[in-house]
Amino acid sequence: RLYRCWEENGYFHEEPDPARPPFIICMPPPNVTGRAHLGHGSTYTPMDVLTRFHRMLGNNADWLPGLDHAAIATEAVIVREMAKEGLAREDLGREAFVARAWEWSRTYGGEIETQFRILGFGPDWQRARFTMDDGLSAAVRKVFVQLYREGLIYRGKRMINWDAKGKTTVSDAEVDHVERDATLWHVRYPLEGDSTNGITVATTRPETMLGDVAIAVHPEDERYTALVGKSVLLPPLLERAIPIVTDEKVDPTFGTGAVKVTPAHDPTDYEIGLRHGLSMPSIMDFDARITGIEIGVGPYEGLDRFDARTRIVDALRDKGLLVKEEPYRHAISISERTGDVIEPLLSLQWFVKMESLAAPALQAYRDGRLRITPKSGGKTYEQWLENIRDWNVSRQIWWGHRLPVWYAPDDKPIVAETEEEAFEIAQREHGTTAIVRDPDTLDTWFSSGLWPFSILGWPEKTPELAHWYPSQVLITGSEIIFLWVARMVMLGIHFMGNVPFRDVVLTPLVFDAVGRKMSKSLGNAIDPMELAEKYGADAFRLSILRQMRLESQDIRYQESRCEEARNFNNKIWNATRYMLGLPEAMPGALTLPKSESLTLADRWILATLHDTIARVTQALQTFDFGGAAETLWRFVWYEFCDWYLEATKLPENAPTRAGVLSFVWNNAMRLLHPIEPFITEEVWLSLPHDGQTIMTATWPDPLEVPVDREAAALFDDVREATERIRNLRAEIGLQPKERVVLDVPVNVGPDVAALLAHLCAGTVRTSSAAGHTVAQALASVKPEAPKNVLEERYRKEISRLRDEVERLERKLANGQFVAKAAPDVVAKERSKLNGYRQEFARVETALAELTSEGDSRS
RNA sequence: GGGCGGUUAGCUCAGUGGGAGAGCGCUUCCUUGACACGGAAGAGGUCAUAAGUUCAAUCCUUAUACCGCCCACCA
Numbered sequence: 001r002l003y004r005c006w007e008e009n010g011y012f013h014e015e016p017d018p019a020r021p022p023f024i025i026c027m028p029p030p031n032v033t034g035r036a037h038l039g040h041g042s043t044y045t046p047m048d049v050l051t052r053f054h055r056m057l058g059n060n061a062d063w064l065p066g067l068d069h070a071a072i073a074t075e076a077v078i079v080r081e082m083a084k085e086g087l088a089r090e091d092l093g094r095e096a097f098v099a100r101a102w103e104w105s106r107t108y109g110g111e112i113e114t115q116f117r118i119l120g121f122g123p124d125w126q127r128a129r130f131t132m133d134d135g136l137s138a139a140v141r142k143v144f145v146q147l148y149r150e151g152l153i154y155r156g157k158r159m160i161n162w163d164a165k166g167k168t169t170v171s172d173a174e175v176d177h178v179e180r181d182a183t184l185w186h187v188r189y190p191l192e193g194d195s196t197n198g199i200t201v202a203t204t205r206p207e208t209m210l211g212d213v214a215i216a217v218h219p220e221d222e223r224y225t226a227l228v229g230k231s232v233l234l235p236p237l238l239e240r241a242i243p244i245v246t247d248e249k250v251d252p253t254f255g256t257g258a259v260k261v262t263p264a265h266d267p268t269d270y271e272i273g274l275r276h277g278l279s280m281p282s283i284m285d286f287d288a289r290i291t292g293i294e295i296g297v298g299p300y301e302g303l304d305r306f307d308a309r310t311r312i313v314d315a316l317r318d319k320g321l322l323v324k325e326e327p328y329r330h331a332i333s334i335s336e337r338t339g340d341v342i343e344p345l346l347s348l349q350w351f352v353k354m355e356s357l358a359a360p361a362l363q364a365y366r367d368g369r370l371r372i373t374p375k376s377g378g379k380t381y382e383q384w385l386e387n388i389r390d391w392n393v394s395r396q397i398w399w400g401h402r403l404p405v406w407y408a409p410d411d412k413p414i415v416a417e418t419e420e421e422a423f424e425i426a427q428r429e430h431g432t433t434a435i436v437r438d439p440d441t442l443d444t445w446f447s448s449g450l451w452p453f454s455i456l457g458w459p460e461k462t463p464e465l466a467h468w469y470p471s472q473v474l475i476t477g478s479e480i481i482f483l484w485v486a487r488m489v490m491l492g493i494h495f496m497g498n499v500p501f502r503d504v505v506l507t508p509l510v511f512d513a514v515g516r517k518m519s520k521s522l523g524n525a526i527d528p529m530e531l532a533e534k535y536g537a538d539a540f541r542l543s544i545l546r547q548m549r550l551e552s553q554d555i556r557y558q559e560s561r562c563e564e565a566r567n568f569n570n571k572i573w574n575a576t577r578y579m580l581g582l583p584e585a586m587p588g589a590l591t592l593p594k595s596e597s598l599t600l601a602d603r604w605i606l607a608t609l610h611d612t613i614a615r616v617t618q619a620l621q622t623f624d625f626g627g628a629a630e631t632l633w634r635f636v637w638y639e640f641c642d643w644y645l646e647a648t649k650l651p652e653n654a655p656t657r658a659g660v661l662s663f664v665w666n667n668a669m670r671l672l673h674p675i676e677p678f679i680t681e682e683v684w685l686s687l688p689h690d691g692q693t694i695m696t697a698t699w700p701d702p703l704e705v706p707v708d709r710e711a712a713a714l715f716d717d718v719r720e721a722t723e724r725i726r727n728l729r730a731e732i733g734l735q736p737k738e739r740v741v742l743d744v745p746v747n748v749g750p751d752v753a754a755l756l757a758h759l760c761a762g763t764v765r766t767s768s769a770a771g772h773t774v775a776q777a778l779a780s781v782k783p784e785a786p787k788n789v790l791e792e793r794y795r796k797e798i799s800r801l802r803d804e805v806e807r808l809e810r811k812l813a814n815g816q817f818v819a820k821a822a823p824d825v826v827a828k829e830r831s832k833l834n835g836y837r838q839e840f841a842r843v844e845t846a847l848a849e850l851t852s853e854g855d856s857r858s
Numbered sequence: 859g860g861g862c863g864g865u866u867a868g869c870u871c872a873g874u875g876g877g878a879g880a881g882c883g884c885u886u887c888c889u890u891g892a893c894a895c896g897g898a899a900g901a902g903g904u905c906a907u908a909a910g911u912u913c914a915a916u917c918c919u920u921a922u923a924c925c926g927c928c929c930a931c932c933a
Contacts, residue, residue, distance in 0.1 A: 159931090177929085177930070184933085201933080202933065203933060204933065205933080216933095249931090249932090250932090250933085251932050251933085253932090254932050254933070255932085255933065258933095259932085259933050260933075261933095262933095266931075266933080267931040268931040268932080268933075269931085269933085270931090271931080330932085330933090331930085333931095344931085374863095375862095376861095376862050376863065376927095376928095377862095379861070379862060379928095380861080380862075380928065380929080383860090383861065383862095383928090383929070384928095384929075387929085387930090478927085478928080479927095479928090481928090482929095509927080511926095513869085513870080515925085515926070546881090547870080547871080549871080549872080551863080552863085552864090552871090553862085553863060553864085553926080553927060553928090554863090554864095554926075554927075555870095555871095556870065556871090557870095558869095558870080560870095560882070561870085561881095561882090563882095563895075564881070564882070564895090566895065567893095567895040567896085568895090569895090570893065570895045570896090571892090571893065571895080571896085573892085573893080574892040574893035574895095574896085575892060575893075576892080577892050577893080578891095578892035578893080579892080580892090581891085581892070626872090627872095630872080630880085630881095633881090634880085641892085641893085642897085645892075646897095649891090723899090726898060726899065727898095727899060727900085729898085729899085730886085730887070730898070730899040730900080731899085733887085735887090735888080735890095736887085736888055736890055736897090736898075737888095737890060761890090804877070807877080808877090811876080811913090811914085814913065814914090815913085816913035816914090817876090817913045817914070818913085819913075820912085820913045820914090821876080821913060821914075825875095825876065828876085829876070832877075836877095
């Protein structure tokens, strides 16, 4: 109900307004196929919090949402769906397939937007974009063409990562390295013409032997010096001879110190091959099957790579060429998306040249134009950019931005923004229009890399682009710092001349209670939608924010967190009910009772509110969401409810309470609103307020809250006295309503006396002993209690104080300390000692009086 | 192999160069006129280990152990 009202009234929407400071956040576009998970809680909640906060501050704040076409993920969904109908991609044909993907995206995609609404996220939906829409697609083509013409995009035959399951290349950033148990096979390659001699190599991938073109050893490895230059026969077929070469890259200490060189199927071997001018025959096709298309593979033709491995190992064993098999644990490359084992293949693909793009992105971070929180994220960012390699951007799938590339009959690429332009170029440069478009599409991250300016209308010169670029902050998970963040910075600098955002905030990863990753297969995944249903969206948001710390890289989450937050909200609700149930009406929220009429408790809660506003504001400005949440939790529950609300039940405090409650609670709701939008709106609307919605209410200003430090300190003294007295009451075993007589040694004034009596369920009896301040009097309030209880209590106190006094005396007697420590520290320690001594004397006197009383009575 | 982070109460985590903190859990009491999704009181810790710097170290430095994350072409 509230959300609908907000959206219908356009509260999330903003127009660029140069009169106000901009505050823009570009939402990391969730996958069109995606569903909300806990990671969205830790990443998107902070974005919503900041946007709401800055809107209340009066800034031109807008949160720009969108969806990502998620090329590989979406294509996989469609393929799976089609498989149920017995259809393959090719049965449909490209055009029909893409049409189906569009239809699917429109019909079933974007479910996550509904979920975001339930969670209270309020981006400017009117500005929602999709990475495949016309404007963004045009931006993609323009960027590709420009980079090509600048020589920053090229086509080349390079080692790429092949995902055989997804039937596409993937970039280095999308490859995971996973430790797995494997086997290290030692294989003997017999010397050509002398089969009694040979060289043994260790390999984990015998199936690639068919593509071996050499054996390499280290140049200084004396074991093999005599063999270098000779040739060996390639097992298991023993039909082809390959040379033994030397290369620095070979580690003589690993395995046998000799390595087989398969340039078409291993990145290191590829480099060795380049250095030695070796041939690079491919023996595996895009289905990860052995192929003899380039070189003879004998009976292994057409076998799947893993079957081929088994068959080749068997053959080696039969022929006595398998010297040794040993278990071996090592890291293998896995496709992030499909989980399939990555096959390094030599293939003709499109690449973005990264070096000249990376340098300015690195510089921007180093000179502080780009800040990264936490600092450790900055290190990661630097390290990656320093070692960056070219980015393979062509993908062999159909769903996505098709490469704006055509080929002339001689296979020369023609790169153009439109087909018309491509025809023109073809006619002009090749004298023909018989050109064929490249079937490949672009890496999803190519279009998301343009997000910060493409969603603002680039390449058009829009008012949004003029006023809102660059944005202020990007919030995202640290796992896509390479895939996304670094690329946005590089492309932003290149095309806009400026970093796309001032701050990057990396949110922690969410793990389960025992630190495991949340996953469906482990069954430990928690669905935020279920939590929202059970405990409320506000509770979910608060629970996750409360655990966030600036420097933390992970948080452990469990459902009980949400339950606690729900309890907190229940507390807010009940506190509100209390106020609404008071006999007097709540006056307007923006004016306080006359200053001189404020009670001690009033002054205390106002001073506390003042500090809370300052702290929360500071925390949100520095992205310390956990700090903000924790501060508010403490204020609402342990200060406002536990102490102030209780104090207002005292009749003497009644005259001013409605005004102060109204004022303080209104402020508290505004402070809490960015974190808990729903309950704060509901409460705010049910109490006196100014305006239509808390969303556009102004952010609390500490300068508008009167502060009386002296009164606040006195109230704190009362709190401390109260705690001591309650402790004694518990020891005596008094029932809550049983009153206790309190001896207060000076006339502390009727307000303090009444407050103390109320909070302790006591009857105050003031005597007027001289020489005490009110604070001292409070410190020595003596409840009437059985002699033995008091005596034990006093003895405990004396013992504790004696320890403290002795500790400090020792410290101050240390000449080194007095001479070398900072003077203010010494002074502080001295005054502490004095305080303890006075307290010690006081308790000792009290004990003496107690025992003498007892004596006279007995 | 390289980089980063962590180790503080049973659990999850704050924090500070000079008197160890919170929430949950636990124990005792309380259906007190907002709230049992609550209130009051309480128990519980040689701040991972070792050395160093310092008048003083849980905090700074170094090393070690264990845990986690990221990066990486030793077959």
